[in-house]
Amino acid sequence: MKKAWLQRVTPFSWACLAIDAEMRIFAGATAMKDDKVLNPARAALSQYLKEKRMRRTPERFAILEKVFSTDAHFYVDALHEALDMEGYHVSLSTVYSTVQLFLEAGLVRRHQFGNQPAQYERVLQGTTESHHHLVCTACGRVRPVKDPELAERISGLRYPTFRTEFFSLYVYGLCSRCQKRMRKNKEIRS
Secondary structure, X not given: OHHHHHHOOOHHHHHHHHHHHHHHHHHHOOOOOOHHHHHHHXXXXXXXXXXXXXXXXXXXXXXXXXXXXXXXXXXXXXXXXXXXXXXXXXXXXXXXXXXXXXXXXXXXXEXXXXXXXXXXXXXXXXXXXXXXXXXXXXXXXXXEEOOHHHHHHHHOOOEOOEOOOOOOEEEEEOOHHHHHHHHHHXXXXX
């Protein structure tokens, strides 16, 4: 039964499963204990809001705390659901606009993996850490990978009149699960 279900997984259904998995990630995250991560983000948000003459609302800081409570990629819908489950009721449009604000402030990065909905990840303040992503073209699974040698080579590149802040590299292919599933399907057909 499980094997038949796995054969019906599409990129869209995988995105739905990923949203469900993220709900569990957010639901399991407790209040941020690591002030070394959250305090610089709060300070950066406060500074950005002050520069842009925008209000420092409790909703923005609650959303910021939830974003920085996990180091996984997240969907905005999953973030909204996680806030709602904790009893912090804000509208979905508020969450979307706040994540957009965080994007402009450099607190999150947006990723678009193939035809999946946009995913976001937090940006730690004071670091220029970059990593690349392995994206499965069959099931849509995304795996962040750190490769110090590749990061060093790319960050060592210099371009005239351009200052590199970070890089993002997407590598598309088949994950080991999909490769295994395809081999089994091929053996069954033979």
